Amino acid sequence: MKMKPHFYNLRSRLGLTNVPYRQKSLNFGVEKGGDAVLSKEFLQNFHGAVVDEFDFSKPEETSKKNYYDILAKELKGAKNLILDSLSEDETAVALGGDNSISFSPLAAMLERYKPNRVGYVRIDSHPDMNSIKVSPSGNFHGMWMRPFVDDFEEKKISNLIKNKLTLYQLLFIGNLDIDSGEKEFFTGKSTVFSPGYLRENKESALMNLEQFANIYEHIYLGIDIDGFDASIAPATGIPAKSGLLLTDVQEVFEKVKEQLVCVDLVEVNPEKKGAAQTVKLAQTILLSLLR
Numbered sequence: 001m002k003m004k005p006h007f008y009n010l011r012s013r014l015g016l017t018n019v020p021y022r023q024k025s026l027n028f029g030v031e032k033g034g035d036a037v038l039s040k041e042f043l044q045n046f047h048g049a050v051v052d053e054f055d056f057s058k059p060e061e062t063s064k065k066n067y068y069d070i071l072a073k074e075l076k077g078a079k080n081l082i083l084d085s086l087s088e089d090e091t092a093v094a095l096g097g098d099n100s101i102s103f104s105p106l107a108a109m110l111e112r113y114k115p116n117r118v119g120y121v122r123i124d125s126h127p128d129m130n131s132i133k134v135s136p137s138g139n140f141h142g143m144w145m146r147p148f149v150d151d152f153e154e155k156k157i158s159n160l161i162k163n164k165l166t167l168y169q170l171l172f173i174g175n176l177d178i179d180s181g182e183k184e185f186f187t188g189k190s191t192v193f194s195p196g197y198l199r200e201n202k203e204s205a206l207m208n209l210e211q212f213a214n215i216y217e218h219i220y221l222g223i224d225i226d227g228f229d230a231s232i233a234p235a236t237g238i239p240a241k242s243g244l245l246l247t248d249v250q251e252v253f254e255k256v257k258e259q260l261v262c263v264d265l266v267e268v269n270p271e272k273k274g275a276a277q278t279v280k281l282a283q284t285i286l287l288s289l290l291r
């Protein structure tokens with residue numbers, strides 16, 4: 001039986017202390033993504049919808065000296081909010097915010113369920129597995145996944161994760177732009193479906209996805225809207241070139257939706273050009289997964 005959604009609006013751009021790699025400006029406005037997606041009209045699709053909220057500090061008001069102390073405290077606060085409020089008959093649906101908000105719901109699910117029974121599927125254009133040492137931008141939003149699968153330099157962050165994943169429990173869907181410091185660590189160790197592979201080998205890809213999902217009792221689905229092509233998701237930090245179309249993943253959603261224990265959807269920026277189109281895409285995705 002499908003569980004009812006419990007929404008978490010995690011307002012944050014705390015993972016963006018510097019201009020993102022190869023970009024010209026900070027992604028101001030991304031912290032309002034959850035507010036835009038969780039409109040009154042959208043929530044009417046879910047009888048008695050529950051929405052909990054958590055506000056992260058603004059990076060410009062956070063000193064570099066205390067940054068990781070504050071980040072760890074607030075990631076823990078968001079994680080505990082989910083653990084303390086999520087009922088057994090609910091699926092957590094976390095919206096943000098820059099991609100670093102994904103840390104809290106994933107950490108919560110790995111405490112709530114046996115970690116070897118959780119399969120992780122992510123739609124994204126980036127694996128977000130930089131370490132502090134190799135990160136080209138120094139932004140945590142490009143590192144947040146690393147502590148779940150490896151050691152991480154800041155123990156305040158890694159200590160928040162009680163149970164880790166292996167790289168083999170991860171399946172990525174998207175046209176991944178892998179930073180040089182991630183390549184040796186990540187490449188060849190997790191399953192990756194590119195948009196081209198999905199389109200040219202749909203039957204094989206869906207069979208492989210089903211085999212992956214059948215290994216696990218629970219599925220965590222992470223969605224960075226920048227995994228979708230810029231033509232349909234322009235209002236995000238780094239719009240994707242040759243990204244996914246909704247038709248590429250609709251059957252993917254059908255394969256995993258009954259096992260979902262958590263969905264996160266991040267990087268929608270309602271202050272960028274094309275916001276209405278991007279918000280609509282995010283809402284369509286959630287409706288297809290949750291109804």
